[in-house]
Amino acid sequence: MAEVNYVVEALKFMVLGMGVVFLFLFILVKVVELQAKLIAKYFPENTPPTPAVPAVNVTEDENRRVAAIIAAVTEFRNKKS
Amino acid sequence: MKLKQIFIALLFALVTLSSSAYAEGHDETTVHQEESTTKKAYQPKTLSELASSFWETTGIKAIFDTNDGEMSADPAGEAKEHKLGAFESSFGRIIMILIVFTLFYLAIAKGFEPLLLIPIAFGGLLANIPLAHMAGPEGMLGVIYNMGIANEFFPLLIFMGVGAMTDFGPLLANPKTALLGGAAQFGIFGSLVGAVALGFDIQDASAISIIGGADGPTSIFIANRLAPDMLGAIAVAAYSYMALVPVIQPPIMRALTTKEERQIKMGVQRPVHRLEKLIFPIIVLMLSIMVLPESTPLIGAFAFGNFAKESGVVDRLSDTMQNSLINTVTIFLGLGVGSKLAADKFLVLESLGIMIIGLLAFSAGTAMGVLMAKLMNKFSKEPINPLIGAAGVSAVPMSARVVSKVGSEEKPGNILLMHAMGPNVAGVIGSAVAAGVLLSIFK
Numbered sequence: 001m002a003e004v005n006y007v008v009e010a011l012k013f014m015v016l017g018m019g020v021v022f023l024f025l026f027i028l029v030k031v032v033e034l035q036a037k038l039i040a041k042y043f044p045e046n047t048p049p050t051p052a053v054p055a056v057n058v059t060e061d062e063n064r065r066v067a068a069i070i071a072a073v074t075e076f077r078n079k080k081s
Numbered sequence: 082m083k084l085k086q087i088f089i090a091l092l093f094a095l096v097t098l099s100s101s102a103y104a105e106g107h108d109e110t111t112v113h114q115e116e117s118t119t120k121k122a123y124q125p126k127t128l129s130e131l132a133s134s135f136w137e138t139t140g141i142k143a144i145f146d147t148n149d150g151e152m153s154a155d156p157a158g159e160a161k162e163h164k165l166g167a168f169e170s171s172f173g174r175i176i177m178i179l180i181v182f183t184l185f186y187l188a189i190a191k192g193f194e195p196l197l198l199i200p201i202a203f204g205g206l207l208a209n210i211p212l213a214h215m216a217g218p219e220g221m222l223g224v225i226y227n228m229g230i231a232n233e234f235f236p237l238l239i240f241m242g243v244g245a246m247t248d249f250g251p252l253l254a255n256p257k258t259a260l261l262g263g264a265a266q267f268g269i270f271g272s273l274v275g276a277v278a279l280g281f282d283i284q285d286a287s288a289i290s291i292i293g294g295a296d297g298p299t300s301i302f303i304a305n306r307l308a309p310d311m312l313g314a315i316a317v318a319a320y321s322y323m324a325l326v327p328v329i330q331p332p333i334m335r336a337l338t339t340k341e342e343r344q345i346k347m348g349v350q351r352p353v354h355r356l357e358k359l360i361f362p363i364i365v366l367m368l369s370i371m372v373l374p375e376s377t378p379l380i381g382a383f384a385f386g387n388f389a390k391e392s393g394v395v396d397r398l399s400d401t402m403q404n405s406l407i408n409t410v411t412i413f414l415g416l417g418v419g420s421k422l423a424a425d426k427f428l429v430l431e432s433l434g435i436m437i438i439g440l441l442a443f444s445a446g447t448a449m450g451v452l453m454a455k456l457m458n459k460f461s462k463e464p465i466n467p468l469i470g471a472a473g474v475s476a477v478p479m480s481a482r483v484v485s486k487v488g489s490e491e492k493p494g495n496i497l498l499m500h501a502m503g504p505n506v507a508g509v510i511g512s513a514v515a516a517g518v519l520l521s522i523f524k
Contacts, residue, residue, distance in 0.1 A: 010277040010286065014270035017518045018263075024372055024514045025263040025507060029256040031364055032357075036253065039354050 143211030144171050173424030174209045181205045181422065187324070194324030194479075197297070200412050201320060204419015205427075215420070222420035230312070230417040233305050235410050236298035237382040242407030243298075243477065243509070244362070244386025245399045251502040253357050254350035257457065258469065258500070262507025264453030265473025266515045268293030268446020276438045281431075285311060287519045289435050292319045293442025294512030295326070295474040301418070302379060303516050307523055313421020314432040318439035320418075326479040329440070330447050330471050331487050337451045338467045342458070343491040345466040347500045355391075362387040365510060369517070375524070376517025380510065446474045450504065472501035475508035 126134070136142055184202035188195040208216035216222040229235035252259055272293050276286035288308035291300050292315060300319035304312045322329065335343075362384035369380040390399040421427065454470025468488050472480045481501035488497040 006277045006283050007274060009283060010270075010274040013273055013287070013519070013522060014267075016522075017270045017515050018267060020373065020518050021263045021266045021511050021514050022260065024368060025259045025511060027372075028365065028368060028510070029259050031368070032253060032256040032259075032361065035360060035364065036256075036354070036357055039356050043354065043356060 138212060140211050144174060173428050174211065177209045177422060177424045177427060178206060180427075181209070184321075187321075194320065196411060197320045197415055198324060200415020201317065201419040201422070204416035205422030206419075207416075208420045208423040216423050222416055225413050226417040226420050228417075229410070229413055230301065231305065231309075233302050233378070235414045235417065236302045237378055238410040239298040239407060239414065240379055240382040241386040242402045242410070244383035244388075245390045245402035246407075247383075247387055247390075247477065247506050247509070248502070249358055249361050249387065249506055250353045251350060251499045252506050253353045253361060255500070255503050257461070258465075258503035259507035259510075260457070261450050261454050261470045261473040261504035262475070262509075262511040263473070264470065265446040265450035265475075265504070265508055266294060266511045267449035268295075268442045268444070268474065269512065269515050269519075271445040271449075272438050272442030275441055276434075279434060279438070281434065281438075284308060284523055286438075287523065289315060289318075289438050290442050291315075291512070291516060291519065292322060292435075292439035293446045293474075294508070294515060295319070295323055295443055295446065295476040295480070296509065296512045297323055299379060299475075299512050299516050301414075303519060306520060311431060311435060313418065313423075313426050314435040315439075316418040317422065317427075318436050322439055322443045323476045323479065326474075326476050327483050327486075329443060330474075330480060330483050333444055333447045334451055334468055334471045334484075334487055337448060338455065340491065342455065342467050343488065344495065345458070345464045346492070346495055347466055347469075347497065348463055350499060355393075358391045359388070362391065369514070373514065373517035373521060375520040376513045379513040379516065383509070383513070443474065447471045447480075450474065450508075454504075466495075466497055466500070469497055469501040469504055472503075472505040473508045473511070475505065475512045477505050477509055478502065480508075481505040 181202045184198050184205070187193045188198035188202065204222055207213075208222055214220045214223075216226070218224075218227065229238075269290050271290075273286050273290035276289050277283055281289065285308045288304045288306075288311060291303045294300070297316065297319045301312065301316050304315040308315070366377070366380060366384040369377050386399070386402050389395050389402065450470035450473035451467050452470070453473070454465055454467040458465040458467055466488060468484050472484045474480050481498055484501040485496060485498035488495050
């Protein structure tokens, strides 16, 4: 009798546990979807710029630096000749 | 010549004295000998006495002379110590050392989760050294055990590091796949029923069944709370099944899906906004505070690690968490868990039951994840490859890699890794939630 009881108890645990896990993840999914919508609405298209902005800066800096170096070298050569 | 004579004399003395020691009763001699090393003032000894006292301390004698009344090395302290039986202190140790060497083989030659198996197995080797008491309350392993495992500290640190390593991008890009991580937790509760049916105490059964979540730190956390006596076997089972993911999962995945299903291609994931990633750990934590604060130690540590990573301004901290800290803790955790591989702790019938239930739990979780993914594929607008359901068990990132490997075997060029990471990280959250539910039952 007691053992049968325990298996039933375990089944109850299963119902409770799976229920809570699914409920938790379901709410999580809904909140995340809502969040994605809100962020897309209020901070639109921020994704490409965020990584892109520093990237552009870096390349611009790089270009400027290269330009500066070239200018310096030409200057130097001109003076020499 | 002289040297040879002395050597022979020494051998002779050794043999006669050891046999006389047997005759006199060994308990007294060992106790006496242990005291004399610490307290008594030195008294002149003959060479034969020295040789015999040395013989008393050799491992060979300790293993073959089983009646030396040695105490079990339990880190929990004197209260839990008991005299080792003849079997435990002789053949038990030898068997455990052989098991340890098998673990070495699996880790080195087969590449099964070497980062964990090597420290665990070596800890097991050290714990089975006779007379040294390394796993006792004052031994190195015992100190480590009491420092971070008995109080659940190390598993939380590991969770922090895992959080700092986890990228929730794939989950955020396709949130529905999180439900697969929930389905795989069926392994936990299904095997709970199985364990109870097998005759385990319901509280012990809960601790064992958490192996089905395939999550080492969570298993240790729960085992500590619900069944501390079984911690060793549970931790070893959990980590060995995590290591055996590439062996256990693929046959189950293939059995439950058709060839066409395995070949399903999934679309490209949308890019995820940085803010989404930043807010996500906070959302998870808030939800767990509201739904089940019992599991917030695990989820809290996890969320902290992930938040530090995604904040992007504390790279030094998140770097420490995902590298040096987690590595350090892994060493300690491995050695501490290994100390539970001492013969008297591990060589009990229950360990076998734990290993079997653990395997069933793990397989059931995989199967349920795959079936759930099949179901979702039927009703979803975008195609879902059922294989990714197998990644719902929380062995991050092994099961996602396995899914990806099986997928690309079926159809070269079909990369499922990122799609599988979604259920995979959801599985971590899912098993932490399941752990919280189990804790709430036995509060």
